[in-house]
Amino acid sequence: MPLANITRVEKFSSCHRLHSNNLSDEENIKIFGKCNNKNGHGHNYKVEVTVKGLIDENTGMVMNVSDLKKYINVAVMEPLDHKNLDMDVPYFKHHVSTTENVAIFIWKSLKDVMHNPNLLYKVKLFETDKNIVVYKGE
Numbered sequence: 001m002p003l004a005n006i007t008r009v010e011k012f013s014s015c016h017r018l019h020s021n022n023l024s025d026e027e028n029i030k031i032f033g034k035c036n037n038k039n040g041h042g043h044n045y046k047v048e049v050t051v052k053g054l055i056d057e058n059t060g061m062v063m064n065v066s067d068l069k070k071y072i073n074v075a076v077m078e079p080l081d082h083k084n085l086d087m088d089v090p091y092f093k094h095h096v097s098t099t100e101n102v103a104i105f106i107w108k109s110l111k112d113v114m115h116n117p118n119l120l121y122k123v124k125l126f127e128t129d130k131n132i133v134v135y136k137g138e
């Protein structure tokens, strides 16, 4: 049976502040600069979620896109859209809300909700048009 990838794209808006509790205020400002602004700033994120698997002979699908859409709604949109990442999402109480860590959060959340988590292949997260992170669970 042939293998194929399917990618579903969604967009969400969140605000955050890059700040590490493990660093002094001076170190935070030095490392994160304007992104350490104490009142935060916002992004219109775009996420591409890719699943990879065998095309089922009977359905012609790797995964029903309707199911993938539901997984992304639960794992990404509900926890992150129109949220303050640092204040509203418990994971970011202990992880700096960089694009790298947001991508890992999305990966873990999807793994938790998918019926066949082994199909998850790649999370590609655009913080801006210019700042892009790929996470594949490694």
Ligand SMILES: Nc1nc2c(c(=O)[nH]1)N=C([C@H](O)[C@H](O)COP(=O)(O)OP(=O)(O)OP(=O)(O)O)CN2
Residues within 6 Å of the ligand: 018, 035, 041, 097, 098, 099, 100, 127, 128, 129, 130, 131
């Ligand atoms: N490794 C990382 N570095 C930075 C991250 C990150 O998530 N991982 N994030 C930021 C900030 O969140 C910041 O908001 C990035 O915005 P900015 O630099 O303004 O974005 P652009 O590069 O798209 O805008 P320019 O105006 O072109 O600079 C910083 N670093």
Ligand SMILES: [Zn+2]
Residues within 6 Å of the ligand: 016, 035, 041, 042, 043
């Ligand atoms: Zn930012």
